Amino acid sequence: MSNELIMGNNIQFQAHIENPRFREAVSQNITVVLPAYNEEGSIGSIVLLSKLYADNVIVVDDGSTDRTAEIARKAGAEVIAHNTNKGKAEVLKTGFTAAINLGADIIVTMNSDGQHNPAAIPKLVAPILEGNAEFVNGSRSLNYPGKNTPLYRRVGQTLQDTTAKMNFNLKITDTQSGFRAFAASTKNIFRFNGKNTAIEREMLADAGRSGLRIKEVEIGTFKDSESIIQNPIKYLAEVMKNVVEDIEVNRPLYFYSVPGFGLATCGFYMGFKFLESFFLGSTSLNFGHTFLMFFLAFVGAYMTLRGIIEHSMAGVAKNTDPA
Secondary structure (H helix, E strand, O other), X not given: OOHHHHOOOOOOOHHHOOXXXXXXXXXXOEEEEEEEOOOOOOHHHHHHHHHOOOOEEEEEEEOOOOOHHHHHHHOOOEEEEEOOOOOHHHHHHHHHHHHHHOOOOEEEEOOOOOOEOHHHHHXXXXXXXXXXXXXXXXXXXXXXXXXXXXXXXXXXXXXXXXHHHHHHOOOOOOOOOOOEEEEHHHHHHOOOOOOOOOHHHHHHHHHHHHOXXXXXXXXXXXXOHHHOOOOHHHHHHHHHHHHHHHHHHHOHHHHHHHHHHHHXXXXXXXXXXXXXXXXXXXXXXXXXXXXXXXXXXXXHHHHHHHHHHHHHHHHHHHHHOOO
């Protein structure tokens, strides 16, 4: 077998033949969906390793310009190629649809860059096989105390965990994990939009809104992303961007209406005090004061109304989502 299929990003194929009879012991069809974009260096290894633990492996090539699709086919994957790069949300939508068409009972999503270890698939799908969950999130943080993790990463993780609890009513320790397992029956619950927030967090929001039973399990990695040195300011800025996006999309009343009501209250209070003083003759018309008064009142009223409307639209969407 060609070395390019079994080696990539220092992944050792031989080291992971841990349970070659796993699929024989499982009656349900397990299908792995691998989003891929220019991953020729690792895709062959990931496909071969995944085939040890899954009935089917689907690679969705999102407009790659290298040999990703060719190598994936040689490794035995079912390859679906997008002509242009459409983004991960569309890739997962394509992959889920293809998995259902192949008769999948459980769909596993995993990164193609060698970050995730396919040997963790049995652990990941176990709660679904046992009937205890419909959605399993693979966490890199679940059982780690974090004392060896840089402080800025611990702060960022705490912010994201808190946001997940507030927005999704879920206790999730790794909100951006791409290593997950889903009961195939959950496919229509997910919007696969990913325009206003990352698809990983959007799927958590959809799952939380739909009342899916969600479990977390610890996962192993080939490449430990926690060990990568990052610029703390850049990392925390990205975390804050994610937090703000999540609150805007999932809690519009908090994001728009609460601060909007505060601004409107200030504007109307200033207007009331101005009119009181004006009619008593103790003040005169001042352009700056008047402009600020109207600005606060108008912006505050707009934000309050927008939050109420978006909250109502989210409620309608929840009630009309397909089962």
